[in-house]
Amino acid sequence: MSEADRPGARRPGGRTARTRAAVVRATLDELAERGFTDMTVEGVAARSGVHRTTVYRRWGGVPELVADALGAAADDDWRPADTGDVEEDLRRIALDVVHGFTTAPDRAVPAAAISAAFHADRAAEALRGFFAERHRRCAEVVARGVERGQLPVGTDPAEVVRTAVAPIYYRLFVSREPVDAGTAARAAAAAVAAARAGALPAQG
Amino acid sequence: MSEADRPGARRPGGRTARTRAAVVRATLDELAERGFTDMTVEGVAARSGVHRTTVYRRWGGVPELVADALGAAADDDWRPADTGDVEEDLRRIALDVVHGFTTAPDRAVPAAAISAAFHADRAAEALRGFFAERHRRCAEVVARGVERGQLPVGTDPAEVVRTAVAPIYYRLFVSREPVDAGTAARAAAAAVAAARAGALPAQG
DNA sequence: AGACTAACGCGACTGGAGTGGCCTTAGCGG
DNA sequence: CCGCTAAGGCCACTCCAGTCGCGTTAGTCT
Structure with a gap:
């Protein structure tokens, strides 16, 4: 739109x-x-x-x-993969993030958007909308995991997604540390472990 | 220095x-x-x-x-609290982050530093150094938790700290969602749960 | 104490960002 | 086919960020 x-x-x-x-x-x-x-x-x-x-x-x-x-x-038709395993799905999402900021040809665009949000309210709103939509799409991955019994009922889907990608953004733009595929895998594993332990319930 | x-x-x-x-x-x-x-x-x-x-x-x-x-x-003498419980210590660290960006009198400074890092290499380096030092100080909290047997041996201290604070920064500057004390508590709980499950090992 | 020099003050200058007024063009209506 | 109007083009102007050359001041070292 x-x-x-x-x-x-x-x-x-x-x-x-x-x-x-x-x-x-x-x-x-x-x-x-x-x-x-x-x-x-x-x-x-x-x-x-x-x-x-x-x-x-x-x-x-x-x-x-x-x-x-x-x-x-x-306005793309991006959808997270459906491999049948929540952790693998989340790892792929996290990997997409890493690639999007490190090796993708237009990697400067998302970084610029995050930077622009500091300078103009309109940019901040655009960013908010973008990630709201991303969370919505990625939440399906978690919902499927719950249906399969891989994650407990009552898990907050968006929160799992945030937990899986947040460390990547943190390293990229806050602590300014390097990121690679291992970073993505680790973050996805941590998110799944936290969700399995019931640490990411809805309405928290 | x-x-x-x-x-x-x-x-x-x-x-x-x-x-x-x-x-x-x-x-x-x-x-x-x-x-x-x-x-x-x-x-x-x-x-x-x-x-x-x-x-x-x-x-x-x-x-x-x-x-x-x-x-x-x-160049301050900030140290994380030592309450005897890892999760409580981490929650307090996360709460400090939330306060530092929302209610602290000089809250504009850290946000500006993150923004400045997008514009100048020197600012990015300063940020990197700042967070390296923070991680170093906060790692003690995790180390104490391991000594007490609250977390498994071989846990990566800095990674636990990153996991505990990353969702806050993610919401503040990436997805542009609101943060509060609940956000901090949830992130700390998730970090502890992931560490307990052995999902945050050193050298990963 | 006196010379030496790094650091600062000062004013002039340049270039580019951003704005306003006015005219022209192109899409939409009858 | 022909007016109507929103949107774009054009030009001139202002203003501020950033630079340069030179004179002055203040630590430092012998």
Whole structure:
């Protein structure tokens, strides 16, 4: 559900949608090439063929551009794998996170989104929405685990997901320590162990 | 071990140290008053009575100022409590984190440090050093728990600490969800449960 | 005490971010 | 097919972050 697709928008298709697409694409490219800190509205405008003023009017600044790009990137059909084992499913989710921030071609985008959320409320809201949706999708993995009897009834699905990925983000952006596949596996194992022990109940 | 105290520094005491102290103090004040995003070198210079040029020369920019302020703030004598129970000790550590980012008078400082690390390598290094030291101090809590037989031998102390605090940082700065005392208690309980299950071994 | 030099103060300058007014274009309606 | 209006283009302007060169001050060392 992007801005230009909204039913209430005055000019749903046509020029408005084209400029937005061009700017979003340019934002992603600039982000990958120069990074969030060195990125500039001027550069995005030049690359997209849209005038600076238009970008300032419709978005407002770099953090908002990143927020919109995140929203566009979130409109994917990503789904967690279903291997039949909760811990394996969670490990794959955690591995996706590690790859998304270390080896993925557009790895600068999610990091920039987290950084942008410090600078603009709109970016923070976009981030909140993005992760709410991710938690929703990943919760199915935990729900399946409960159905299979691998996790106790009453386990909070989203909390298990948070526990499984939080250490990765913590190392990446807080303690600034290296992350690898082992980090992901360990975090997933810890989340499952905690859930099995009943330490992650709903409504806690 | 701050810059001005270093044995190799050319001018250990005197004007250099005074300027640095004034600038660090001004940085903390500006941070609390205007926040990281709206903070400016101009403001810090004016408040400290030091010229803009000097600040640019010795630090380089806002992120470096924040990094130095973090370094100064890290020179405290904070120690985790010793209640005789690992989970209670960890819960108190987690509670300190929650308070430090939500209700503490200088709560803007640590958040700014995390944000600054996205913008300057020097800030990222300062952050890394800060958390390495924190992990070191908090590891004692886990070590005591192992000695008491509350946690299995071979548990990785730092990893338990990371697991206990990571969900808080995750909610604060990644998923942008609210945090409270319950968040801290839950995270500490999950960390202990995972450690008890042997999911957080050393050298993993 | 006096020279030496690192560090600071100062003002001028540059470049780019961000804004406002005005005109043009393109999509939508009748 | 033709007006209507939202959105974009264009240009000029302001303002502030950051830099440079030079003069001055204050520790340090003999």
